[in-house]
Amino acid sequence: DTGVSQDPRHKITKRGQNVTFRCDPISEHNRLYWYRQTLGQGPEFLTYFQNEAQLEKSRLLSDRFSAERPKGSFSTLEIQRTEQGDSAMYLCASSDDIWAYEQYFGPGTRLTVT
């Protein structure tokens, strides 16, 4: 299966700790997206990369959040000084340039901040 993969699938952390999530997109996709989803809501856009360039960031992405895609392949999303409100499912998606809106999602990383 060469779909989008995310690691870890689950993360429990204490408030104030830093966490980092990884996303491996479909190999031929040069666009990569991060979303956050809470119970009963649709995914909320966080940020978007085209190759290694971070082209767009949501206002939801506070200073405690940072995302990278250093070689244009996998991406990491780091949350510093986690808060209980950060508890959510963090979804990664990828797409190619031609069918940019057909995004393939990974299984997500469920973060619980205690």
Next chain:
Amino acid sequence: RKEVEQDPGPFNVPEGATVAFNCTYSNSASQSFFWYRQDCRKEPKLLMSVYSSGNEDGRFTAQLNRASQYISLLIRDSKLSDSATYLCVVNKNDMRFGAGTRLTVKP
């Protein structure tokens, strides 16, 4: 007002029923429109794009009304496997998802 609003649901229908979902969006500059499907505890998956002329894929029909800024999804002859949450998605510079409408198809 949310950028993308959907019927709150849940919709509980018998097999074979026809069910319709509506979605409204606030940004008139939105360019592209989609329906995604999300099964319980799974990731969203693209169901179909929505075109101004309307489009059909088997039992599913999607329509767009730009003047009224709404999108619809019609499912005919519902199957048990159609049970899921249906997410309306609107794109301008980024993808904006609605909160989803939950559908349960019962035998």
